[in-house]
Amino acid sequence: MASKFDLVIVNGTVVTASDISSCCIGIKDEKIRALAQSFTDDEIAGAEVIDAEGAYVMPGGIDAHVHLCQDLKTGPHGLGGECADNFETGSRSAIAGGTTTVITFATQTRAEEDRSLIKVVEAYNARAEATGSYADYGFHIIIVRNDADVLENELPVLIQDWGISSCKLFMTYETQRLTDSQLLDVMFAARKNAITTMIHAENGDMIEWLTDKLEGKGMVAPFYHALSRPPLVEGEATNRAIALAQLIQNPILFVHVGSALGAANVRKAQTMGLPVYAETCPQYFNLTWEDLKRFHSPTCFENSKMICSPPPPPDNSDQEDLFTGLHNGTFTIYSSDHCPFRYDHPHGKPTGVLEDEASMHGESACTGHNIQDLLSRKEGAFRFIPNGIPGVETRLPLLYTGALAAGRITPQKFVELTSTNPAKLYGLYPRKGALMPGSDADLVIWHPEKKFQPFRLTNSQLHHNVDYTPYEGQEFINWPRYTILRGKVVWANGEIKGKPRDGKYQKRGPSQLSHGLPGHDRDPHTVAAWLYK
Numbered sequence: 001m002a003s004k005f006d007l008v009i010v011n012g013t014v015v016t017a018s019d020i021s022s023c024c025i026g027i028k029d030e031k032i033r034a035l036a037q038s039f040t041d042d043e044i045a046g047a048e049v050i051d052a053e054g055a056y057v058m059p060g061g062i063d064a065h066v067h068l069c070q071d072l073k074t075g076p077h078g079l080g081g082e083c084a085d086n087f088e089t090g091s092r093s094a095i096a097g098g099t100t101t102v103i104t105f106a107t108q109t110r111a112e113e114d115r116s117l118i119k120v121v122e123a124y125n126a127r128a129e130a131t132g133s134y135a136d137y138g139f140h141i142i143i144v145r146n147d148a149d150v151l152e153n154e155l156p157v158l159i160q161d162w163g164i165s166s167c168k169l170f171m172t173y174e175t176q177r178l179t180d181s182q183l184l185d186v187m188f189a190a191r192k193n194a195i196t197t198m199i200h201a202e203n204g205d206m207i208e209w210l211t212d213k214l215e216g217k218g219m220v221a222p223f224y225h226a227l228s229r230p231p232l233v234e235g236e237a238t239n240r241a242i243a244l245a246q247l248i249q250n251p252i253l254f255v256h257v258g259s260a261l262g263a264a265n266v267r268k269a270q271t272m273g274l275p276v277y278a279e280t281c282p283q284y285f286n287l288t289w290e291d292l293k294r295f296h297s298p299t300c301f302e303n304s305k306m307i308c309s310p311p312p313p314p315d316n317s318d319q320e321d322l323f324t325g326l327h328n329g330t331f332t333i334y335s336s337d338h339c340p341f342r343y344d345h346p347h348g349k350p351t352g353v354l355e356d357e358a359s360m361h362g363e364s365a366c367t368g369h370n371i372q373d374l375l376s377r378k379e380g381a382f383r384f385i386p387n388g389i390p391g392v393e394t395r396l397p398l399l400y401t402g403a404l405a406a407g408r409i410t411p412q413k414f415v416e417l418t419s420t421n422p423a424k425l426y427g428l429y430p431r432k433g434a435l436m437p438g439s440d441a442d443l444v445i446w447h448p449e450k451k452f453q454p455f456r457l458t459n460s461q462l463h464h465n466v467d468y469t470p471y472e473g474q475e476f477i478n479w480p481r482y483t484i485l486r487g488k489v490v491w492a493n494g495e496i497k498g499k500p501r502d503g504k505y506q507k508r509g510p511s512q513l514s515h516g517l518p519g520h521d522r523d524p525h526t527v528a529a530w531l532y533k
């Protein structure tokens with residue numbers, strides 16, 4: 001007789017976004033089939049059994065902001081870096097950190113051959129299929145142009161054929177940013193197609209102006225990247241984007257909010273009943289400007305390892321407000337913004353030296369083998385350094401140590417931020433992000449706290465293809481013991497058990513989060529109420 005379950009988890013402290021209970025989970029054919037206080041011997045017969053030993057059992061992490069296999073253009077005039085992780089290495093790192101689903105970015109560019117969003121997605125999908133993925137995965141689409149025909153004809157196809165129900169727009173980066181009227185064009189199309197609009201909110205003009213001024217004073221070393229993006233840069237852009245979204249009644253999600261000011265703007269909009277959501281990331285809780293100077297040396301270039309946009313906040317005072325935002329619902333989701341560049345690669349962080357004329361003056365061409373020598377002698381220029389840091393694997397463990405175990409958030413809030421809300425926001429719920437009969441059996445099981453020896457992280461313990469971690473030396477008091485993807489154990493006791501073809505592409509539906517206060521969209525003082533008639 002066929003066994004009732006393939007896999008059973010016993011003795012778990014099972015946490016969902018709403019509840020905690022001591023119970024067992026029965027899994028069959030990739031799905032959760034039953035939750036019960038106990039199972040009989042007959043019910044368990046033939047199943048693999050995992051004893052959680054009282055530890056937390058949660059829905060697998062959903063990381064909704066992961067850059068893989070993407071040519072990232074974060075510098076002036078299209079200058080960018082080569083993404084260090086492909087689908088294989090990035091997703092391997094994800095499962096080792098308790099994440100079972102990643103949503104990555106297919107990116108339009110301004111090149112004529114990238115005009116079609118569908119072609120962009122097809123090409124990006126080929127990259128995912130080339131290696132396969134250890135984790136389930138989906139795509140957002142980054143839109144950098146406002147071609148009316150493309151938006152009108154192709155967005156419905158992306159939804160229908162690809163299940164892509166979210167787009168990301170930029171307010172900074174020369175080759176990606178949209179003007180206010182272009183933002184309105186794309187948001188308007190997104191709203192008509194019920195596509196969630198994600199916004200990278202930094203005022204590009206402020207950044208360029210400050211960068212020029214810093215360069216004029218010779219302040220070009222990596223640390224000064226943070227000074228070119230003070231919190232007001234995010235503060236202005238979030239306010240402006242909220243006004244634009246309000247005008248056309250379009251729900252928006254701010255990605256990687258890193259400042260107290262940005263969070264306060266989001267909170268204010270939410271209090272007004274606007275459908276404004278926000279994501280925050282580990283770097284804004286675990287790093288400050290002090291860390292951006294961590295590798296201080298005569299050349300300082302090593303600090304490029306910490307450069308991301310927006311930068312971490314100046315000090316801990318912002319972090320207190322960000323913790324409040326996690327707790328009070330200002331932040332809807334907590335993602336990694338994993339954006340990996342290597343330090344030992346000519347198309348990684350070193351472009352900050354190699355593309356900088358002043359640094360390269362009198363140097364012979366650098367082919368790769370002498371790159372470390374060059375980096376040890378030069379400070380480079382932050383303008384040319386690709387923005388981004390790795391973090392898909394450390395996302396959940398950092399939140400566990402810094403917020404859950406520290407008593408700053410409840411276990412339920414942990415699940416809401418890292419799994420359930422990303423699933424709802426991006427149209428994956430309740431297939432993902434839930435522990436219900438019928439949901440995919442995606443789980444993360446932690447170590448029982450009393451049995452886990454806290455440790456200090458070194459990069460060699462991680463599974464990405466990056467040669468450093470910004471969290472080197474940081475103490476962790478727990479780590480995922482098991483990661484289970486649709487009923488298959490893919491990570492157990494420090495070992496990868498999965499395979500790069502385990503992950504499946506996930507078509508997504510529309511966002512399942514509320515669209516704001518009823519009636520708000522008819523107030524003629526603030527919105528163009530006639531637009532959708």
Ligand SMILES: NC(=O)NCCC(=O)O
Binds near residue numbers: 072074387388
């Ligand atoms: N966040 C970051 O520094 N890199 C990723 C690209 C982006 O800025 O969105």
Ligand SMILES: [Zn+2]
Binds near residue numbers: 200256309
């Ligand atoms: Zn961004």
